Amino acid sequence: MRGFFVFLAAFASVVLSDPAVRGDEPARPSGSPKVAVAVDEALFRERVAPILESRCVRCHCSKAAKGGLTLDTAEGLARGGKGGPAVAPGKPGESLLLEMVAGESPEMPKSGKPLSRLEVASLRSWVEAGAHWPSGVSLRDRAKSAADWWAIKPLDRPKPPSVRDTSWSRTPIDRFVLARLEEKGLRPNPEADRRTLIRRLTFDFHGLPPTWDETQAFVADSRPDAYERLVERLLASPRYGERWGRFWLDIAHYGDTHGYDKDKRRDHAWPYRDYVIASFNDDLAYSRFVLEQVAGDVLWPNARRGQVATGFLAAGPWDFVGHAELREGTVDKLKARLIDRDDMLANTIATFNSLTVHCARCHDHKFDPIPQRDYYRLQAVFAGVDRGDRPCSPAVASNSATSATLPPWERAEVVYTVVSHAPRPIQLLYRGDVEQPREPSTPGALSCVPGIDADFVASADQVEGERRAALARWLASPRNALTWRSIANRVWQGHFGRGIVDTPSDFGRNGSAPTHPELLDWLAVELLENGQSLKSLHRVIVASAAYRQTSAADANRAAIDADNRLLWRMNRPRLDAEEIRDAVLAASGDLDDRMGGPGFDLFRFKDDHSPIYDFGDATVLDRPESRRRSVYRFNVRSVPNPFLECLDAADPNVSVPVRTSTITALQALAMLNDRFVLRASRSLAGKIESQFVDPSRRVDEACRRILGRAATPDEIRTLSAHTIKHGLADCCRILFNTSEFMFVD
């Protein structure tokens, strides 16, 4: 008999190593001889317990026995649940537990991915072997244990790994990248040519194409530091803040109207937009950027930038009817305020800490160690915050002559920002329901972040602003590792098109794991230790060989890493909506680079009970101020600009940490027929025709302006033929539609 059981146990390990093998062997007689027990215990401890602890016990334990079933003790397993016994020892085919977790679309676990085939095979082997549960062992939920969660571990600068190929690396970044490539037997691409590099850098830093002359100058620049000089020129230009400010405004879900019904104008929101642009251009230390946006008005009460910066908290949608028209004391008023605070706190935590705290409004977070209690502590932080227009202290300038030279946002007399009230009482809401309040909440932040006190109880009874100031300090602390990983990842994403964590506002367990965790930490520490300067971080990143390589694809390497997660080539981004619009304006020579001030309307506006925004009016589109950069357009929440929306512009109703990039027939129609492209094509053709007479030179000039390169002889022939028949404007229109124009390289 003993030999039989040894055989069975051995078979179990075979099953484990090959998940495709299904257990059809004979049922095992009852009884548990010793040898088998030892093997079974190992099976339980090493294979089964981790599955139960990470996937089952949270809903099936003495505290929460869903379906009457507990799986944290041997007794619970033996007792089973409402549906009957959980397992029939030795009979996997009759075991409910296996039935629930196996198959094409299993019932369990209720949340997250189904168990892997290997996990199911492990459970099956264990049941086959008698479902032995070592005596005295009880399990606990480890689904959300913070201990091994990469995102909140303290930061420490990792040492760049050693690599075999020592010739490729230019910076420590490259050693992190190359080490992972070498693990997979992959090699990176060579450096891109100069024309590609200047186009890549100029779009990355400015969101604009380089001019023909800039390209020619860089291609001809033989100085050894030509590349570094180019980077410095680009970083010093105010176009940099306009580009990177746009990324930030996507995340902040900045808009120029309230949204919802009665989508009224927010004519004083723009100073915040300009503050963001200026902060990038001024290379504001990142912690200061964080502090100002959450509590600038409290921490620097005499500086106007602090009053403007908190426009971050007010940036999102706001239900005018719910706040301005509903009466106090009604249930719907409570709901409107709950949702409004939810928008502020969720966006604050998602922006600065890349966590999905909004998931804990109705119950403890299902994946991350964020209890519902923490969520309501954050509600308490914002308990006295409303949004609205607020007078702004006059510009501090030594005399009137200098104040006139200040940028518009520093001169604005009214700004749309936070309006402070005495904090309203906040209670934890059962199931997030305003009609089921529970215990009172005091202000605080996330208890899972180690090393910083997340309890702001000292500020609980103080004025509203102290609560925000406490949160701001908590967020900006060098010890809050989430903050520094989050921004380092966002900067990386801005250059590579995808973050090291490709869910940049979700570092939780439901988000993606970092592809290069050590590199991310290295970048975060680099930022912290270099004066928190984003520009310095940019310099380090674009200096790398990883950044400078070509985007050429390769079937062999794609077979190993099709998604290019390991960066064996540079990614090739399609221009985003604003880049396309701005590049069309730049190419046509019409771009108006005036900075700041109120946004320009790309619609006909009619104020009404419910204001009307009409994007169909030609006279509005052709106004000279509408040729400014897209970041300065007046961004309407309820009625998106159809041209930019179809090119995947960010929806200002929600935080957009990553732009989607689609390719659609409606985009094709927009690029072919939209008033904006037609007008720009005519404008460019007119300029070229007044400058050149020779038809070949004209189409060559169109190529230089639109594609940034000279036309090939073949193109001169075909484009000239088209131009003779249909005009130069139509030729320009077609060039604006090329993939070459729409992609960075």
Next chain:
Amino acid sequence: MIRPAPSLRRPLDRRSFLWRSGGGLGGIALASLLAEDGLLGGEVGGPARPRPEWNGGLHHPAKARRVVQLFMSGAASQCDTFDYKPALIKKNGEKFDPGRKVELFQSVPGSVMKSPWNWRPRGGCGKFVSDLVPHLGELVDEMAFLHAMVATSNVHGPATFMQNTGFVMPGFPSMGAWVSYGLGGESENLPAFVVLPDARGFAPNGPGNWSAGFLPATYQGTMVRPSAADPIHDLFPPADDPAANRDPSADRDGLALLNRLNSKHRDTHPGDSRLDARIASYELAARLQTSAPEVLAIAGESPATRALYGVDEPETADFGRNCLVARRLLERGVRFVQVWSGADNGFPRRNWDSHEDLKRDHGMMARGMDKPAAALLIDLKSRGLLDDTIVIWTTEFGRMPCGQGSLGRDHNPFAFTSWVAGGGFRGGVSYGSSDEWSFRAAENPTYCYDLHATALHLLGIDHKRLTYRHNGIDRRLTDVHGEVIRAIVA
């Protein structure tokens, strides 16, 4: 269908291709192409692609293949249309005292106000319907009424979001977007999801009501305005632009030239399926330029059909044309069509928000809506389309049985009526009821989650398994709620 270039046939490329490509209609052909290979479901886990053996169902056999939703914006009154309450007639003018606190949006509760319209039994089932909607009244045997609908907001914006997306906040995908995400379209030449706004303007929230939210833009509603100078934005150069007069050969030659330039560029950038997708997108665009005007050309419809929809009568012309175009879209394979009755909350009233004068404003709205909506049902039925087309008539919330001022009614989120027809629903039945006043849901309170879950069920979709991961949550149209209402499923 466009034959995919060889590079599109590599599975690893193609999955990422789906998420980056697509679009109002480009995506349809491409998405269904991918669905054939079973890649669509890969993102959400489990078998999630339309199966021919299930009549196109995703998770189980489908009874319906398409949906048309008629949205009454501004809050259409249940107690003046389909929710008959003799108590209101009996107690007209008496103090409104339903035995609990009445918290209204704008006003203090006035006295009980009977409907200005008379009620009479209709159809074979004898359902009482008011004279406000006589044409729809004739069709009660086709309809399943939900009389205990409840909204969680009494404000137009959030409540309109809720009926469309299941959430009271902006930024979530509408039902039409979810359905096109799950099923794609059936036409290679038309979008999967088309929206016909009220000719007078947008409802509260504007195009946010048919947004794709966090789903790829592929799945958002394509707006069609049949009565506008440019019914589909950018389908052609704007009528007042010089390019509108360009020689047709310019378009043909231009597309040929573009194809040449893009093909050459593609050939020098191998391994990037997006470059193939761009070339395909221009071919699809050209096809839409041919197919869309044909759908909108209702001149060829018979005089009887035109009369049925009232397209030649002033009061019904706009909504009638939209309903007729809706039928033509559905016939040609559009998956989800949304037709709006009611624009913004401006004055004079141009939607159902009759705070001031119910008789005047509901009267005006219903005269425009009733006959064309009935025509759509009759027409779908006569063409054999009603059996597998779901018709949903809904609104964001209802109106109070008591008066506001002396002539209007305030908002009522506690009870309102929606009805559904066709597509596997039972006819001549009612589910749930309001109290004796039509003030609060009494029996079987029903939320948009339940209505959405049931419609998805008939489309062969398990509402709990149509999910998309966004900001840490596997989002659904039905949030964490929703029960299929078996009682109204045939």
